[in-house]
Amino acid sequence: MTHPQAVTLDVVRSDPAQASRFEVPVPTAGSRVLDALLYVRERLDPTLGFRYACRAGMCGSCAVVVNGKEALACQLPVATLGTREVSVAPLRGLPVLRDLVCDMEPFFAGWKRAHAALEPNDPTRDVPRTMPPGEPRRALIEGQNGCLTCGACDSACADSVGGDHARGPAALNRLLMLTLDERDAQGNERLAAIAAETARLRAYAGSGIDDVCPVGIPLRRAMDTLERLVAGERVS
């Protein structure tokens, strides 16, 4: 694949007095958006704010909005954008600390409000469980696992999330897993807590969240499944 030799990066800055357009080389077809951001910081403007850590698509720290679509900067090759104009903006729906760096506290505060963590029904058990992999509920859970808590899906549905990340697609996906989890003490109480969320679930199910999830979790399916569970259907 041929790739452009250079692109123009247009980055949202907190301070409008600071430069936002940068010419950045694209050395190879695999050069990432994160490489471009680092080039700007290291050689053009050392004040450019953006976040990254693992740069291997595992931590989700570098989630941003590129040409209108959420992505991990470390995973997105510039060449695949098919354009020489690359706009980079912070995630939607979260307060901006600086440039591309969002305050993730509301996202994690939502996770906490949703109690999106196992409440163990047998916490002092001292032997492993027997959990056959083919068992339907477990297979359903596994199919939804792998979330990086990068915030891309909540950002893509920022209007529906409305700042309540306890009811964003990421937290709800986790709640689905927990509802089905034989080890969870809350069980169906989790469904009762989201019984009034049908409108949101439908909005998410009809959105583009699957396309922005960097690890390909079938989030729309999760929203659909939750809606059916809330309605009293059995799903496995």
Add this chain to the structure above:
Amino acid sequence: MRREVTDILILGGGGAALYAALRARDADPRLRIAIASKGLVGKSGCTRMVQGGYNVVLHPDDSFDKHYDDTLRGGAMINDQELAWLLVTQAPERIVELENRFGCYFDRNADGTIHQRALAGQSFNRTVHRGDLTGIELMSRLTEQVLVRDIDIRNEVRGVDLLFDRCRERVCGALLFDINRGEYVSVAARCVLLATGGAAPLYRITPASLEKSGDGLAMAFRAGAELVDMEMMQFHPTGLIAGDSVLTGTVLEEGLRGAGGHLLNALGERFMARYDPAKMERSTRDRVSRSSFLELRAGRGTPQGGVFLDVRHLGKDFLLKSSPGMYRRCLSVGYDMAKEPVQVTPTAHFQMGGVRIDTRCRSSIPGLYAAGEDAGGVHGANRLGGNGVAESIVFGAIAGDAMVRDLPSLPSPSPELCEVADPLRTACGKTNAFALRRELGSVAWDSLGIVRSAASLDEALHRLETIEARLADVSLPGDAAGNPSLQARMDIANLVSVARLVANSAASREESRGSHFREDFPQTSADGLYNLHVRQGVDGAIVTERHAVRFTRRRPEDLAGDTLIPAAPSTAAAAATTP
């Protein structure tokens, strides 16, 4: 400056840090517990990046003795034998806790028991995993458990220095820097846990999470704590080469070599024939890394600085089944592993050395604890794949328990008030912080990396002094809030401290053992069964002491293996068949 008080202050945000917080919180709901991490808690660091899994004895045909012996063989017999025993014997109860209490999902056998895969260097397939993304699973579950408890989480707040009581006898807090606000915060605490990881990113090429810069190690050194095994840095032989991209250095899993992949130099030779003709590409990580490095140094590498990993003959079906993530990653940087050889390079993977701890994670200074990669001694001269995350979890728990138990004897802190200068007071320099960081990475790679010599280490120490002197000239444009150059300068200062300790210990050990290779002393010496303890002397210099290994459970003659003094053939055969 903001001044705060807590009971337990944990620096770091990976597996050891979170596990310690959870254990402490569940032991005593009244404690005030704070976690401060320079990255996002639960997301930065290397626990998250673990692909192999967690070694643990679960199967009736496995045994603590087997896991222990593997660990000591891997460590070339200079492991702290009591710490290694704790690792092995406490790993099982932690796995059960991870599953039942904290909600981890592990891969299963068809009968529903926990699946354990094979990782190199082990006598039994004992590695618990979730696919090849075990780290993400562990950190996701631990993070959400921390979130739903009353634990004070400080994202993007880094440790700067430890605080002492007025008599300078115990640690009672730390000076922190809030990266986004650009402000110092002084936190008084009855005890402090260092869990900030190691300093593999010191080196130009590394797979480690890039924000790690040995902050805990440097802080411990400045505080006068003892560190151990600082010369021991593990390199992984197959890091990806992707030009200037940040992807360079990320690891291509060992399984490819284990399954029969070939390593070729630029002349198309399977060069391992020159270094380990018996085992070829299936030799140990350190030997393969060294061999690749020597080929590159001899000019038999590619223009991009790599050798080739050729797995074409394994077939595309096999590659897609065994390593789909890796296959896709290579594709995304332009290599089709099924059709062409992939360029790879050794990469700085893990730091075995660190803060010297006892069996309760206590450092040499009262009030100061260390766990995870920040601590040293568990792995000796080389770490087995799968023992790293086990260490973080096991010793995170030990540290959490120990701090809770010790708290009654640790009075409320009254740390000496400290003054801090404006971090930007030397903002007018001209040196680009990121260029200086790269320079440090090259010095480390060339002179105190995979192959060392008295001359290279001496050169390294000189160049480190120059780099340190240039820190005063680093340019810091912008204000203190969210200032990347300021953060880079703080990182470089700590990395230089750690690099000095690595070089100093590497110069002291005049033999080769495990991951430490001296081309001027290439043999493993029978007199090498010691650990180097280092600490800061009164005049700021490094005080180095040699301590003989205490063989509390195994003597060297009990174990024979690859990285030890080679055994006579009959002994080796007997060891190989010992159950």
